[in-house]
Amino acid sequence: MGRKLLLEKAHVEGIRTYEVYRREGGYASVEKALKTMSPDQVTEEVKKSGLRGRGGAGFPAGMKWSFLAKPEGVPRYLVCNADESEPGTFKDRYLMEFIPHLLIEGLIVASYALGSNRTYIYIRGEYAWIVDILETAIAEANANGWLGKNIFGSGFDLQIYVQRGAGAYICGEETALIESLEGKRGNPRIKPPFPAVKGVWDCPTVVNNVETLAAVVPIINLGGEEYAKIGVGKSTGTKLISACGNINKPGVYEIDMTISVEEFIYSDEYCGGIPNGKRLKACIPGGSSVPILPANLLFKTAKGDTRIMNYESLSDGGFATGTMMGSGGFIVLDEDQCVVRHTLTLARFYRHESCGQCSPCREGTGWMEKILKNIETGKGKMSDIDLLWDIQRKIEGNTICPLGDAAAWPVAAALRHFRDEFEWHVLNPVESQQRNFGLAHYADPRPVPATA
Amino acid sequence: MAEEKKLFKVTIDNITIDVEPGTSILNAARMIGGDVAPPAMCYYSKLKGSGGKCRTCLVEVAAGSTADPRPMPKLVASCRTNVMDGMIVKNITSERVIDARNGVVEFLLLNHPLDCPICDQAGECHLQDLSYDHGKEGTRYEFGRRTFEKHDLGPYIQLHMTRCILCYRCVFTADQLTNKRVHGVLDRGDHAEIATYIEKSLDNDFIGNVIDVCPVGALTDKTFRFKNRVWFLKPVDAHRDCPKCSGKVTLWNRGDEVFRVTARKDQWGEVNDWICNECRFEKKATSDWVIEGPTQVSRQSVISQGHYVGLHKPKETLVEVLDGQKPRLLMDIHDVSEVNKPTVDLSKIAGPAHSDDFK
Structure with missing residues (x-):
């Protein structure tokens, strides 16, 4: 049983309300930080904890905080990125819906560390009901003196505002989020300048994911060093994984990044295996943008090591044989799933969500979708597969924001690992409309190269 | 110091x-x-x-x-x-x-209609130049190109959204040059378009500059529409006393007729001085302007075709080579050859001449 830091109290009756949350030891980190620590000490603790951004990129949060420019007389802002729109990821939703005060608590501590007197939660437009939950929590925190002017005599003022997005995946990109927050069209900005220098209203800004900010609470409560002892290597602390797809127990799980992928899928504590005795075909371990892996690369790395659910192990082998931790949207595909169809679904999503600002992504995503649709419906040609590869290659790395990469990676990985399934679709246009390619050899053990 | x-x-x-x-x-x-x-x-x-x-x-x-x-x-x-x-x-x-x-x-050409033969921008289109320099001969795109609902932008500006490459230049122009922002980009991804009820608010004096900044034929001058190809026109620099703008423009003439007025552009195709709508759309007589001289056009540009401004003509060396003798006609081949049947009167043949007519 892994250690739980975020969801430990998630199932306590009435934890959504302030009274129960406080009774269960909530807001202790705020007391500790505001009364006994300086802002720099808080940042230092977060640095020591090795906490990595939970939004997908995995950038060390403490380092991001220390990059924040601190010019005199210019306000600084903390923005909480709750625009969780990655297909397969729903961990922040769970966190905000069930223990909203944990996020508020983390926000107060982080705002104190960064010197933000106005902190925003930019929440995905589709999460309309969670806005009410957060507003209620903020009102309760206000009524009990955790927010407002001169909080507990510390001289620190803070107010938290919730801003709803209007339903755009791109607004989860931090600079697009800032544009949208300012009331403009949510187009990503061209970096540099980075938000740490020029963010919201051209003021220094830190944008962090919901889970990252919530994780500040146990870091302050335990101390950074204690927190860093959980997990392995540079993957410290606990991570929320939202598991879905062909598994017996879909849901949000908190793991301490030491369990293997195989255990995560098959143990009864977590996903509980694959329903109806089906076999595993493929898995996307970190949300739709990260590369898909066939079963034989999922449990063991190319070197033959057991793959663990953490940042390093999942990305072992680079994109050739590895994938990424991403935002923790764990999607499992069993043998009845068609990778071509699945890739088409993702390509359609990225075509729909491209902001249209820069040309490779605007034009390339639509093109990939159309070609994939042809292949899926049995109208594809062999040359289309190479063309797809060429298109994704020309999108990746050439766009303003990472959406172009995110659109290219799933297609690239599907072609890399499942090329024969694509070819089967092209060569068997009639049969491919009636049955699936099936598991084929995707679960066969791979030969492990001998090491000297 | x-x-x-x-x-x-x-x-x-x-x-x-x-x-x-x-x-x-x-x-x-x-x-x-x-x-x-x-x-x-x-x-x-x-x-x-x-x-x-x-x-x-x-x-x-x-x-x-x-x-x-x-x-x-x-x-x-x-x-x-x-x-x-x-x-x-x-x-x-x-x-x-x-x-x-x-x-x-x-990618830029993927959804571009490539209707250059009927596009007023042809000949001064940056996308055309770019395609010639860096593009391939054919496309690998086998699908229908996107289309948009048409917007009528009034009597001066013609919008062809299908040609747009979403460079946002016109958006910035409208935003920075005029007092009131008049348009932006609607929708997203490959169906994004410049609009925002653009047709409702185009009364600004400087809005015509969106035509000059547009790198493609998405925004063109309606008063010049289908009147002439740019490479048939002679660009000349001219000016007038304008109370609103610098009045420094390029006139695009054919004979004495002014076909269109644009701002003067530098070698990178960028406008030197913004000009007002009155200069651009209303002053279409040579008498409105003080003509300074021919505009320097890049030799690479198709517009310089047929304009011999500053052209260095190679010296005729034949006479020199022949030691001062003039070349003379030794024989007219048609006088001695019957191959082409000089007796056939072409004007009496119905339709174009055919090899059968010479049999």
């Missing part, structure tokens, strides 16, 4: 130049000029915030600076990346750049 300014040394395609700090790679490359300057479809030096979107100006930074000589992992948009001291940039000397640029051109 003026303080010595510290200049940054930057090497682009093996040519080193000293530039002021804060210069973008693109502008440094333009100072060198020629093929070293990356193409730019969306960047416009006169518009704040423009650039970074089209990705045609991507370059490879082989060394970030003297202090930190690591190369940048990704290609960067040269229009929005500032030079550092000791930076080494590869433009046309980098295969990655050429490859990426080919890709961008293909």
Whole structure:
């Protein structure tokens, strides 16, 4: 049983309300930080904890905080990125819906560390009901003196505002989020300048994911060093994984990044295996943008090591044989799933969500979708597969924001690992409309190269 | 005494130049000029915030600076990346750049209608130039091209949304040149379009400049629509006393007739001085203007076809070679040859002549 830091109290009756949350030891980190620590000490603790951004990129949060420019007389802002729109990821939703005060608590501590007197939660437009939950929590925190002017005599003022997005995946990109927050069209900005220098209203800004900010609470409560002892290597602390797809127990799980992928899928504590005795075909371990892996690369790395659910192990082998931790949207595909169809679904999503600002992504995503649709419906040609590869290659790395990469990676990985399934679709246009390619050899053990 | 300014040394395609700090790679490359300057479809030096979107100006930074000589992992948009001291940039000397640029051109042309034969921008279209320089002959795109609902922008400006490459230049122009922002971009992704009820608010005196900044034929001059091809017209510099703008324009003439008026553009196709709608659309008589002289047009431009301004004509050397003798006709082949049957009177043949007529 892994250690739980975020969801430990998630199932306590009435934890959504302030009274129960406080009774269960909530807001202790705020007391500790505001009364006994300086802002720099808080940042230092977060640095020591090795906490990595939970939004997908995995950038060390403490380092991001220390990059924040601190010019005199210019306000600084903390923005909480709750625009969780990655297909397969729903961990922040769970966190905000069930223990909203944990996020508020983390926000107060982080705002104190960064010197933000106005902190925003930019929440995905589709999460309309969670806005009410957060507003209620903020009102309760206000009524009990955790927010407002001169909080507990510390001289620190803070107010938290919730801003709803209007339903755009791109607004989860931090600079697009800032544009949208300012009331403009949510187009990503061209970096540099980075938000740490020029963010919201051209003021220094830190944008962090919901889970990252919530994780500040146990870091302050335990101390950074204690927190860093959980997990392995540079993957410290606990991570929320939202598991879905062909598994017996879909849901949000908190793991301490030491369990293997195989255990995560098959143990009864977590996903509980694959329903109806089906076999595993493929898995996307970190949300739709990260590369898909066939079963034989999922449990063991190319070197033959057991793959663990953490940042390093999942990305072992680079994109050739590895994938990424991403935002923790764990999607499992069993043998009845068609990778071509699945890739088409993702390509359609990225075509729909491209902001249209820069040309490779605007034009390339639509093109990939159309070609994939042809292949899926049995109208594809062999040359289309190479063309797809060429298109994704020309999108990746050439766009303003990472959406172009995110659109290219799933297609690239599907072609890399499942090329024969694509070819089967092209060569068997009639049969491919009636049955699936099936598991084929995707679960066969791979030969492990001998090491000297 | 003026303080010595510290200049940054930057090497682009093996040519080193000293530039002021804060210069973008693109502008440094333009100072060198020629093929070293990356193409730019969306960047416009006169518009704040423009650039970074089209990705045609991507370059490879082989060394970030003297202090930190690591190369940048990704290609960067040269229009929005500032030079550092000791930076080494590869433009046309980098295969990655050429490859990426080919890709961008293909993407830009993917949904472009390629209706150049009926497009008023043809001949002065940046996308045309770009395609000739960096594009491939054929497309690999086998699907229908996107279309849009048509918007009527009134009597002066013609919008063809299908040709638009979403460079945002007109959006910045409307935003920065006019007092009231008149349009922006609606929708997103490949169905994004410039609109926002654009037709409802085009009464601004300077809105006509969106025609000049448009790199393609999406926004064209309606008063010039289908009147003439630009390469048949002679551009001349002219001016008038205008209370609203500088009044410095280029007239596009054929004979004495003024077909259209545009702002004067520099060698990068950028407007020197913005002009007002009255100068652009209303003053279409030669008598309205004081003509200064022919406009210098780049020799590369199709517009310079048939305009022999500043042309150096090679010397006729035949007489010199023949020691002062004039060439003379020795024999007219038609006088001695019957091959073409000189007796056949072409004017009496019904229809065009055929080889059968000479049998």
